[in-house]
Amino acid sequence: MPNNAILIVIDGLTPSTFESAVGDRSAPTLTELAEVGSYRRAVTTFPSLTPVCLTSIATGAHPDVHHIPHLVWWNRGEERIVEYGSSFGAIRAAGTRRSIRDTIVGMNRDHLSKDAETIYEAGDRAGLTVAAVNITCYRWPYRYVPTVPGIAPATSGPRRFFFYNLYESDPIGGPLSIRNRAAGSVDEYAAAAGRWLVTRDGFDLLVYYLSDLDFASHLHGPDGVREQLVRTDGSVRELVDAAGGMDAFLERYAVLLCSDHGQTHVTEAVRLEEHVHAPAIVTASNRAGMIYTDEPRVAAASLDGVDAVDAAFFFEDGAVVAIKQGDEDPAILDAYPLGRERVEAALRNPNAGDVLVTATPGWELADLGGMHHAGGGSHGSLAAGDSEVPMLGIGIDPPARTIDVKDALLAGVLSAVR
Numbered sequence: 001m002p003n004n005a006i007l008i009v010i011d012g013l014t015p016s017t018f019e020s021a022v023g024d025r026s027a028p029t030l031t032e033l034a035e036v037g038s039y040r041r042a043v044t045t046f047p048s049l050t051p052v053c054l055t056s057i058a059t060g061a062h063p064d065v066h067h068i069p070h071l072v073w074w075n076r077g078e079e080r081i082v083e084y085g086s087s088f089g090a091i092r093a094a095g096t097r098r099s100i101r102d103t104i105v106g107m108n109r110d111h112l113s114k115d116a117e118t119i120y121e122a123g124d125r126a127g128l129t130v131a132a133v134n135i136t137c138y139r140w141p142y143r144y145v146p147t148v149p150g151i152a153p154a155t156s157g158p159r160r161f162f163f164y165n166l167y168e169s170d171p172i173g174g175p176l177s178i179r180n181r182a183a184g185s186v187d188e189y190a191a192a193a194g195r196w197l198v199t200r201d202g203f204d205l206l207v208y209y210l211s212d213l214d215f216a217s218h219l220h221g222p223d224g225v226r227e228q229l230v231r232t233d234g235s236v237r238e239l240v241d242a243a244g245g246m247d248a249f250l251e252r253y254a255v256l257l258c259s260d261h262g263q264t265h266v267t268e269a270v271r272l273e274e275h276v277h278a279p280a281i282v283t284a285s286n287r288a289g290m291i292y293t294d295e296p297r298v299a300a301a302s303l304d305g306v307d308a309v310d311a312a313f314f315f316e317d318g319a320v321v322a323i324k325q326g327d328e329d330p331a332i333l334d335a336y337p338l339g340r341e342r343v344e345a346a347l348r349n350p351n352a353g354d355v356l357v358t359a360t361p362g363w364e365l366a367d368l369g370g371m372h373h374a375g376g377g378s379h380g381s382l383a384a385g386d387s388e389v390p391m392l393g394i395g396i397d398p399p400a401r402t403i404d405v406k407d408a409l410l411a412g413v414l415s416a417v418r
C-alpha cells in the first residue's frame with residue numbers, strides 16, 4: 001500500500017444510504033472509491049452519539065477507556081452538567097459559554113482520559129506527521145491559540161490541525177465555518193483545509209471529518225440526505241482533485257472511509273426525567289439516556305411500561321443487569337450488535353450514569369432544552385440502525401468495529417514506511 005493514509009469520516013452516513021448511492025452512482029466519488037476498495041458494514045460504540053463515537057475512532061477504544069460518555073452527562077467531580085451541543089436549547093439550558101468551552105476544549109483537555117492514546121499521539125510518536133480536520137477528538141500537545149479571540153482558550157492538537165477555522169496550524173484562507181452551518185459551510189471549510197493539505201502532501205496520516213450530512217439527516221431523516229450526500233461526495237472529490245485525479249490520489253494514499261454512527265427515523269419524543277422515580281439526575285439526548293443514582297435497580301424499574309425505553313442496563317455485583325419492559329435477562333444484550341461488549345464498556349466509564357437507557361425504535365429522548373428531532377432522524381441507541389456504519393477500505397482491510405480503525409490505519413502506514 002502507499003505509505004500515507006487518509007481516514008474520511010462522514011457523520012451519520014448509514015450503510016444503506018452509502019450502498020444505494022454507490023449502487024446507482026449518485027455519489028460519483030464514493031462510487032469510484034468503492035469500485036477499487038473492499039467494503040463491509042461495521043459497528044460503532046455505545047451510546048452511538050458523535051462525541052463518543054469520534055473519540056472511539058480516534059482512540060481505538062470504547063468509553064471505558066476514553067471516558068467520553070454521551071452528548072450530555074453529569075460531571076460528578078464538578079457537580080455540574082456537561083453539554084456538548086445536543087441543540088441550541090440544550091446549550092442555553094446548560095450555560096452557553098460553558099457548553100462551548102466544554103465542547104471545543106474541555107472534551108479534549110479535561111474529559112478525555114489521560115490513559116487513552118489518540119491516533120495523533122500514536123502517529124506522532126511513531127514519527128508520522130499527523131493532520132486532523134474538524135474532528136472533535138484531536139488531543140496532542142502542539143499548542144494553538146484561537147483565530148477569533150474570546151470564544152475559546154488556547155488548545156493543543158496535532159502537528160497539522162484545522163478546526164472549524166477557530167484553530168489553524170497553517171493559515172489557509174478557508175471560508176468561515178463556525179457561524180453559518182445551515183449554508184453547509186462547515187464541510188466547505190473542511191474541504192479547503194483538505195485541499196491545502198493534499199496539494200502540499202503535508203501529512204503521513206490525515207483524519208478528515210465531514211459533519212454536514214448528520215445535520216441534514218436529523219432534519220430530513222436518514223432517507224432524505226441524497227442531496228446532501230452529493231455535496232459531501234464533492235468534499236471528498238476536493239481531495240482527489242488536489243492530488244491530480246483518482247489514480248494519483250490512490251497512488252499516494254490508502255483510504256479508510258466510514259461514518260461515526262447510523263441514523264433512524266423518529267416520530268415521537270419523551271422527557272425521560274418525567275418517568276424516573278428515584279433520587280436521580282437524568283441526562284438524555286437523541287436516543288440514549290443515563291441516570292445517575294444510588295438506586296439503579298429502582299430507577300431502572302421505574303421505566304417499566306415507558307414506551308420510549310427499549311431496555312435499561314446497570315451493574316449489580318459486578319455483572320450487567322439488562323431489563324426490558326420488566327423482563328430481566330442477560331440475553332436481552334444479544335439482541336443488539338456487539339450488545340454485551342458495548343454495554344459493559346459504556347457502564348465501565350467512570351463518567352457514565354449508573355443506569356444506561358437505549359430508546360425504542362421511532363422514539364427520541366428530549367434533551368435539556370426539551371428539543372428533539374421527531375419527524376426527522378436520530379441516533380444514540382444500541383439498535384442496528386443507529387449502530388451500523390459503512391466501512392470502505394482502499395489499500396487497508398476495512399475493520400469490523402470503528403474502534404479498530406486507529407490500529408488498522410497506523411499498522412497500514414507504518415508497515416508501508418518500513
Ligand SMILES: [Zn+2]
Nearest residue numbers: 012050214218
Ligand atoms: Zn447526530
